[in-house]
Amino acid sequence: MPRIAHLLLPLVAMLAALPVWCAQVATEDGFSLTFRDADAAITGVSVAGKALKLNGTPGGFYVVDMIGDGLLGKMDYHSCAFPGTRVVATARRSPTGVVVQGQVNDLWVRARIESRGQYLAITGDLVNLRPKEDRAAILYFRLPVDATGARWGKTIGVEEPVRPGHRYINATEFHQAYRPGMSRLPVATLSGDGWGISMVQPMDVPRFFRITYEQPYGLQMEYEFGLSPITWKFRNRAPFQFLLFRHNPQWGLRSAFERYYRLFPELFRKVVRDGMWIDDWEGKRSRLGDPADYGVVFNETGNWADEEQRSHDVLSMVYIEPWCDHIEATPDRIPAMAEDTPENHKEARFGRGADLRTNALQLLNSAVYGPDGKILDPRTAAVGGFYVEGTADNPYYRYLTNPDPELPTPFGGMNRAQKIIAYDLYTSWGSQTDQHQYEKDGIYYDSIGAAWAGNHIQSFRRDHMPYVDFPLTFDHKTGKVTITHGFSCIEFLRWCTTQARNDGRPTMGNASPGYFLPFVAPYLDMGGAEENYQEEADFAGLKEVRALMYQKPLSYLNNRYLAGPAKAESVMDSLLIYACHPGAANVDQMVSQRSLYRAYVPIYQALGAAGWEPVPYARVSGGQGAWVERFGNAGRGLFFAIRNPGQACELTLTLDPKALGLTKASFTAVTGCAVKSSGRWSVHLAMPARWTAVVAVNRADAKALAAAHQHELAVWRAATAGR
Structure with a gap:
């Protein structure tokens, strides 16, 4: 035995010395x-x-x-x-x-x-x-x-x-x-x-x-x-x-x-110019006057375009919401509504021109199912109480619908995607126009990617599963395989946007940070940063939306903070940090604040045209929590937007000339700050509390932009003095 061990020891040593093969x-x-x-x-x-x-x-x-x-x-x-x-x-x-x-x-x-x-x-x-x-x-x-x-x-x-x-x-x-x-x-x-x-x-x-x-x-x-x-x-x-x-x-x-x-x-290709999102511009334009004063570009509508709209380069963006539908009946009444009776051939309340039967059939074919294998009831806690709308005496119900264009129609009639095409996408309430030069310019997707459209909800409907383009998920309670509703929505979004882009039609969406926005953003040419602006000291949500949309236009629709003059200027100023157009509170507010929009809209548009870049290659020192964002490059000239979230202070913006490709730097304060001094690659600024400043570097248009801004701002401040 000792002799065998003696003979084996060299062999073991040789094997240990062999290389471990790796890839x-x-x-x-x-x-x-x-x-x-x-x-x-x-x-x-x-x-x-x-x-x-x-x-x-x-x-x-x-x-x-x-x-x-x-x-x-x-x-x-x-x-x-x-x-x-x-x-x-x-x-x-x-x-x-x-x-x-x-x-x-x-x-x-x-x-x-x-x-x-x-x-x-x-x-x-x-x-x-x-x-x-x-x-x-x-x-x-x-x-x-x-x-x-x-x-x-x-x-x-x-x-x-x-x-x-x-x-x-x-x-x-x-x-x-x-x-x-x-x-x-x-x-x-x-x-x-x-x-x-x-x-x-x-x-x-x-x-x-x-x-x-x-x-x-x-x-x-x-x-x-x-x-x-x-x-x-x-x-x-x-x-x-x-x-x-x-x-x-x-x-x-x-x-x-x-x-x-x-x-x-x-x-991330940018195909449409920056501007503000508004709804029903047709009904507001007589009071607003020139839409360029407010930066209006995207009009959320169900109507056709017209000559006046085209003359102002306002885009008619047709409203669709294929991932859900409003039906004036509870689930137990839907089969009766789908029967071929004279009563069911009456126009549906929210059918956009479709009758009750058409609406019911597309719901039966496309509705999301709950874990019980039945239509997910809008009244249940699993969906959320906000899916029952209207009044107690006259309610209607918001059903989640799978808009996958490939779905079959076992109940007859249409699926949800087919109904959207027939009554929304290329028509107005199901009717064609005989003035084809005024076809709608683009598509507006409402409630895309977030909770309001139930993107996080899981569908247990097995007859939809053969058609999925993305892998199934599962229910953590039962282990059953499911379709995540957000993925069904993205199937339609991808299909519809591909068609629109082939036709040269831009798309926009009412999206929110988080949820499924990472997979929605590639199919939006303009990002509704959210329907309603909410103040965030750190702009956490807007940072995410800007990162996912890169240089594409961003805008809010509704902005209650603009309703009165007390906060209007600070809100208009603050959103410069990510060049997100501010939206509006109402028509009266827009008209009364016309000069304030005229002061800020050209800066928003200049920043948007220059293009946000994720790495500023510049640092801010002084001021608690201040940070900087860059727009543009050395070839076209640069803007730096600086946010001071704290008290009034002096701070210094210092550039990295090598990373930015600069051989010189000429600084111009456009808004929100005063230049105290400047060096070759830095500028020392005084800034108000909780304010955004914009500093231009090597921009030939900077002085004119700043002068026009100050002129309109003076008009606004004079008009609101003492209010």
Whole structure:
């Protein structure tokens, strides 16, 4: 025995000395991942040749079988990730990167990690190997970095230190705690000393996802998937795709968005000029006069355009709301309304020209179902009391409808998408015009992407599931597979916007930050930052909307803060920080504040034309909590919008000339500040409390813009003195 051991020792030593075979994939700019071939463990993460500290776990793919693992009902907004079961996998080299493949608990994963120049694309499928069963699963991909001491990008301009024992996620908390949340931004970042890693869910690949950082898992992508043989386009599987790339750690989340815009410019192409959103301009124009005084460009309407509107370049944006419908009957009365009777051929109250029967049939074909397999009742708490509208004596009911254009019509008549086409999209109350030169200019999507249209609600309707374009999700109470209503809405949005853009027609939407806006924004040419403006000291919601829309126009519709002169100027000024047009309170307010609009609208338009950029390449010092945003570039000239959220103060704006591509800097105060002194690359300013300033750099039009602004502002202040 001792002799055998003596002979084996050299052999063991030789085996230990053999290399561990690994597969590596890297971007052109030096971000790389290394996978161990034998078990697909991630053994290395490096940025520009710098190996990052790992947390000691293998990383890679993990799955949770929600029913099999007994985890239904054990997840809420604040839950940490489940440990999951690691996929028993191997990694191998491929001509474009690495292929990881394996399975566990009858769930199979195959993924390609490919280098596509400046980023890594991770694409693959989670497959159900029990082909006759529906499955509810969570899929994790874990990058096992130890980011202690680094920073998590919370929102634009806000980087949060990473501390041990904390979970980091930017999540939407859905209305009525209906289900666990979803990431509210498609981009998540970790920024350390000399390194930055971005993880991205592509905005044109809608999935129910969360990006988090927490130990012991690291940076992770988390998907909720329902797997079923019922989905025709991907039977028993859920395709996924996400991206990894490096960013400049000095600018964190700002830098990550900048890179994403440059990598995928087609998602952010600007096709329409900046301006304000108004409804029913036709009924208001006799009092308002020239719409240019208010910056009116987008008119929300159900009517045709006309010669006067066209002469002012005001766009007629046709109102549609395909993801829900207003019906004057409770669910138990809908089948009777669908019968072919003389009574049911009367015009429906909210049918936009359709009769009661047409309305009822499209609802039967397209209504969202609840967990009981019946039409989701607008009166139930699962939807929310605001889905019953009207008065107690004359109520009507707001039903959620699946607008997927591919849905069949088993009850006869039309589906919801077909009804929208017939009575809303290309008609006015179902009627054509004989003046085709005045067709509507574009499309306005109301209530898109948020709670008001029930985007977070899940549909249990199985006869709709064969037609889905995006993977199913699941109910955390029952484990049943579901259609997330927001994804059905995006199917219509994608189809309709594609048609509109082919016709040269712009689109706009009444959207809100959070919820499904990351997947809605690519299909909007103008973003309604929300129907109603709400003051936020840190502009958190508006920051998100601006980041998701990039340089596309933004506007509010209603703004109650403009109703009186006391706050009007400060509100008009404040929204310059993200060049979001302020909206209006009512016609009387607009008329009385005409000179105030005339003072600020040219600045809004100049900022919008210059174009917001996520990285300012400038810093503000002095003043508590002040920050700066950049519009434009060195070639066209620059604007810097500075927000002072605190008391009146003096502060200094300092430029990074190399990053901005500047050889000189000529500063002009446009509004909101006074120049105290300036140096070659900096300017010292005095600013009022809770105010936004705009400073131009190398802009030939700056002095004229400032002079016109001051003239109209003086008119406004004189008219409101003492009021």
